[in-house]
Structures are given as C-alpha cells and as structure tokens.
Amino acid sequence: MNNTGLPPLTWLRAFEAAARHLSFTLAAQELNLTQSAVSQHVRSLEAFLGRELFIRRTRALQLTEAGANYLPTLREAFDLLARGTRSFTGGDPGRTLLVQCNMAFSVFWLAPRLHRLYAAHPWLTLNISTAIWDPERTFHDAPVEIRLGRTGDMSQTALPLPPSTMYPVCAPDYQDDLIDLQTARLFDCSGMMGNWEYWCTATKTPFNMANTVNLASTYVVAMQAALHRAGICMSHDTLAADLVASGHLIRPFEGTAKLPEAYFLMAPARHDETPASRAFVDWLQSEFAKMHNNP
Template sequence: MSETSLPPLNWLRAFEAAARTLSFTAAAQELHMTQPAVSQQVKALENHLGRALFVRRTRSLQLTEAGRIYLPTVQEAFETLGKGTRMLIGGDRGRVLTIHCNLAFSVLWLAPRLAGLYDRHPWMVLNIVTMVWDPKSFAPAADVEIRYGRATDDPPGSVRLGEDRCYCVASPDLEIAGEDWSRHALFDCAGIESNWEYWLAARREKLPRGRVINLATTYSVSIMAAANGAGLALAHDTLADALIDKGRLVKPFDTEVPLLEAYFLIPAATHNQTPASRAFEAWVLRQFQTD
C-alpha cells in the first residue's frame, strides 16, 4: 500500500463502529447494514492495510494491537470531518438535515406537507436529495432516508410507513364508460411489481395482446399525466391521497389491491442523531399515523 492510498470511507466507518462496539452485528444495526456487509467491508480494509484489525472468535470480537492503534486515528479523522462539515454548512448541524427520498415522494407527499413541518419546527433547514434509480449510491450522504421498495425487503433498522392500497386514478374530467378501462391510454411507473397486470389480475382480466403501457421512471410523471386528462394511471395512497382530496384525481373503479412495495423510514445512525433528524423522523411517523 502506498503512503497516499487511503481506504474508502465506508470501510473505515464499518471498522470504527465494529471496533467501538466489538460486534459486527451491533455495528450493522447502527449503520443500517447487514452483518455480512460490515464483515466484508472490515475484511476489505484489512486486506488494504495488509494486517488484521480483529481477532474473530465464535461469539466475540477483539481488537488486535494494530486495531487498537488504528482506532483513535480513525475516530479523530471522523471528528475532524464532522467539525469541518458543520463549519461549512453554517456551524449548526443540529438544525440542518439532508433527506434522501425518491422524486415522487418528494413532490407528491413531502412538498405539500412542508408548510406544516415548518409551522411546527421553524428553525429546521432541509436539503432534499431526490433520485430515480439506485438509491443506495446516494443514501450514504444523507442524514435520513425514505426508501421505496418491495414490502418484503425491509432495510435493516428501518420503520415501515403505512399499508398502502394500489388502484387506478384519472382526472375527474375524463369520460369513462362504466367499467371500461380499455379505451384509454394507460400510464405507470417502470420497474415496480404493483403494475397493470397485477391490478387487472384482481379483476380477473388481462391486458390485450399488444396493448402498450406508457412508462415513466417516476410516479410523478404517470400520476400527473392522469391528473391532467391524458388517461388512466396506477397510484397508491401515499402519493395520491392529497390529489384525490383536492379533487384533482378520482378513483373511477372500485378495485383496490395491496401495494406490493412500501415506504421505509431509515433513521439517522445513533451516533449521527441531531435535533433536526429526531424532529423530522418523529414528524414523518406522526404524519403517516394521521393519514
């Protein structure tokens, strides 16, 4: 290893948490990772350094001499990074919060409720980071994450938000004859399991051969296309409730099915909790309970 070859930050964070807790399992819970992922990152760091940092026993973990020497250096480096970051963002990390969530959730759920959040916590400053695909590549930079994924894939340390239903939505101005959905353009979000085939199966129907679905990489496009009269879209409670309440969307059919995906709140790690993260997480949970 050359003198300038620094290991990746996530390897160092996994080592610091495991060394402080003397447990890969506890470190995984703290970092919202799986235990094998923490173990693999620590092993990668050991290979990078060319020496063992832990003595691994059946039910215990112990630092080697190299690990004991290295730990204070890593902890001091993280503290220095933390201080520098706090200075950069204005010296008050306690009120500044970076939130990572997908575009549809940000636009259709979070943004309409921000006035209520700021009424309750006027001191809070939010940096909202959105993405379409691959949330894991951006999430490490955020303090709090709200992730959308399969309901069976609960991220470690996460809290599931709500039990959504999936249904068809349309503009109240769209003329629909009885139960006939087939005359209209169909819109949906790509890459999800709660799709038109899933919804139609509950009606014991199928898409006609060759029928085309208009796909977007975010519900923001498909739902707003329906709201503006372009056709029918599939939606679910978290994203569509407010638009339905305001009369911008209607449910033209009674068919509703359980959403196969779900939203998960992934809180800030214990050692990264701040007044802003605690206040925001509590507010989100209250909002979903109220909804």
C-alpha cells in the first residue's frame, strides 16, 4: 500500500486488461502474468475500493455497475499517462512505429507497398525488424507484429488476416519445353506444413517422393532461386501474386490449395495505441482487403 490514496499500478493494469477481455486468462497472456496473479491483483483492487468490480461466472466475467463506471476513468488516465510519457521522452514517438515481420513478408509484400503507405501517411516513420526463427524472443519489443503460423499456435488476441492460396511458381523461361514436375528441381521453405507434399495431395498431383526438395529457412532464398531459373518453388499468393502479375514468375500448374498457415496481426492494446500504430494497422487491413477482393 502507499500513502498517495491510489492503488498500485499493477492492480489497475490487471483490472483494465481483464475488463477489456472479460477474461483473467487473456489478461494474463497480455501482461505476461499467471491467471492467478491477475485474479489476485483484481481482488486486491476490489478490497482497496471496497466494492466488487466483476461478477465472476463459470468461464466468464461480467463487469458490475461499479466496474463499468470505473473503467472509463481508468482508461482515460492510462491514455493521459501515455501521452505525457511520449511528450516527456522527447520527439514524437507517436509518429514512428517499429513493426516486426518475417523476411519474406517484408521483401515480397510490405516493401513493394510502402509507397502507398507513405502517400497516405507522409508523416509516418516505419522501422521494420525481420526475424527468420524464434520471433517470440523479440516481438515484445515491437508494438506491431505480423506473424505466419498456425491458428493453434497463436494467442486469442491475434487477429487472423485473410488466408493465402498456395501454388508452385517458376521463371517464365525455366525448362523451355513442357515443365515436368517429376524431373524439375524443387524449392521450398523449411518448417511449413504447406509444402510440396501437402500441395500434391490436395491437388491430386502425382509426386515423386524420390525427388529431393531443396529447403531454405526463408521464402526469400527459395523464391530468388525460382526467379533465377534454378527450379520451381512452392509459394503462396501473399508473397507471389505481385511477381506473377508482373510476369517475373509464372504458375506452371493450375492446381491451388489453401495454405494451412496464415498471417496474424498482433496490434497494441487500445490504451497503448499511437497515431502511428493506428495508421499502419488500418492501412495493412485495407491493403489485405483490396488484395483478396480483387485477386
């Protein structure tokens, strides 16, 4: 306890996150605490205030009238604290954003569209961090992350972006005559469920299991190999659509399959948003919507 008449900040953060999610479990994931710690922080705050903030039901929370009345005041206080901190630290961090995404997404999707982002938001400064493996070690430093993975591996606060369609691609002049999948050199990104075997099974395409697939730790390497006529790369439309549309790559076979993995957006909680993060997230979602509405 302190002598300021205010409860500890940890109690307030636990209540705000639990109220936003209506879940102690999701609040715990966001705050990197245990569910029991969040629950105890909220109970301590309730004892401090002398009234209950939640109605606790099986598998669900509901704000009491007191909790619903207290929440807007708390959110306004967090917003004011965030604005004051940004002002105190100098400059305007609200105009600069660190985004983390994998190398292939950065190279093939994000970078070619940055001119549209800056045309819409010329005041924005974007710093892009890429990670090939183990992004969990670094993503906490980035307010916004775009991650490729499976639904079951993502937190419940991760927002799924429209799904991708997978298919093989190669250079227009690879194997001047008819392309033969059984003799072609194949490339793929390691660690993906959406691989050559998956595509062949989904499209009922005969696949020679003796045909070794050349693996790279990022699609950047595998797709560059295809661009330079080394072979055929398994890819998906989020990465390959622009290159196919420009004629730098072609789709030698018609079959497609839904990519088992998907891109997910991790965006800041509402009280942590800045003008930069709001502008980027809105732009990103708009770009994905345009891409999937106009294939």
